[in-house]
Amino acid sequence: MKQAQTPATQPSRAFDVTNRMVLAIAVPMTLAFLTTPLLGLVDTAVVGRLGNAALLGGLAIAAILFDLVFTSFNFLRSSTTGLVAQAMGRGDASEEQAIFWRSLTIAAVAGVAVIAATPLLLTMGLAFMGAQGEVAAAAATYLTIRSLSAPAALANYAILGYVLGRGMGGTGLFLQTVINGVNIVLSIWLALGLDYGLEGVAWATVTAEIVGCAVGFAIIHRNFDRADTPSWSRIIDRTAIARLMALNGDIMIRSFALIAGFAWFTRMGTGFGETTLAANAILMNFFMVAGYYLDGFATAAEQFSGRAVGAGFRPALVKAVRLTLYWGLGLAGFTTAFFLFFGADVVALMTTLETVRDEADLYLFWAALTALSGVLAFQMDGVFIGATWSRDMRNMMLVSLVLFIGLSLALSAIWGNLGLWIAFNIFLALRGFTLLALLPRRMDQAFPAG
Secondary structure (H helix, E strand, O other), X not given: OOOOXXXXXXXXXXXXXXXXXXXXXXXXHHHXXXXXHHHHHHHHHHHHOOOOHHHHHHXXXXXXXXXXXXXXXXXXXXXXXXXXXXXXXXXXXXXXXXXXXXXXXXXXXXXXXXXXXXXXHHHHHHXXXXXXXXXXXXXXXXXXXXXXXXXXXXXXXXXXXXXXXOXXXXXXXXXXXXXXXXXXXXXXXXXXXXXXXXXXXHHHHHHHHHHHHHHHHHHHHHHOOHHHOOOHHHHOOHHHHHHXXXXXXXXHHHHHHHHHHHHHHHHHHHOOOHHHHHHHHHHHHHHHHHHHHHHHHHHHHHHHHHHHHHHOOHHHHHHHHHHHHHHHHHHHHHHHHHHHHHHHHHHHHHOOOHHHHHHHHHOHHHHXXXXXXXHHHHHHHHHHHHOOXXXXXXXXXXXXXXXXXXXXXXXXXXXXXXXXXXXXXXHHHHHHHHHHHHHXXXXXXXXXXX
């Protein structure tokens, strides 16, 4: 007989969280996340060898527009991870399957909507980016073809969310490797080997997303226990769908607010001239590098916090928070130290312009510090996503964004670009510490007997 579904009455759902368990999710997903920039480099290199600068410009613009659209759907991955982890914690295998089917259905519908909206996206996006002539034509060609991958690409979000919710970090790495590996091989073969050019790069992406979706679905479906197959009425349960959509909405708003923060940083940087803008762009890569493995530990935090809430076992959540924070702080500290000692050499590798190098050196300390400033934000996002406390995450992001905008205006008026970097570090820290301040209360509510 299954235990009751209240936290106070699930002692049999107790489980431990160890360093090995954390690393079993964090390490594979860090490697998986690192394959994404590799794919971008290969696509750029392939198109660059076609000997037409307009094609490179078109690829860059289309990639930005496509990524902007797909970033808004990243909630499918996060919400699925949290809900599946909670169902796993409760021992409710039927609900795990139901969540997967709900997310997959939303992905399919949203994917078709993206295809239908592509002409509008092209018209508005190309106008906003100021693309004209051959560059605009190249962007339109690439985006039109790549949009056909939308249903499969969004389904891959749901699939990845499910396997991560189950704590299957190795499977997540395998699926990302399949998608990006197929994409890289086909991009080279179609674009250069068969001389299909930019269209070949686009079709390679479409094919890779479809292959990844098919492989991922096969793996998940094969491991489903038929005895736990949910009824259709359970899959389309209004309460469950409403919860999923509310969670998705909160995460989407949070993601837009985060993008707005980065966009504001860039906008403020443009006011200090081209040299400073270029230096800021180079230095921002320090934070992006840290983000790849901090996302890995945030993913581990998602799985264990969701599982702990589902199981009603507070000690597991406490230990998951502690271990993921220790690992995150250690690696963030290493990154900060590395860039403090070798950051100038890294900058020198990224640009040959002495003026940009000198400008970047002025703000090197604050750029290196972003890894430590942001580690708590990554980790707390993982905890709150897994526990599905999405409203708090959304609200604290909005509060942090408003404070960042105000601080950036005030501090940059005093210290210029230095003030902007200080404000950015405060923004990153605020995101983490505001959520940390809410954590004890949310834990007391989730575990009233804990």
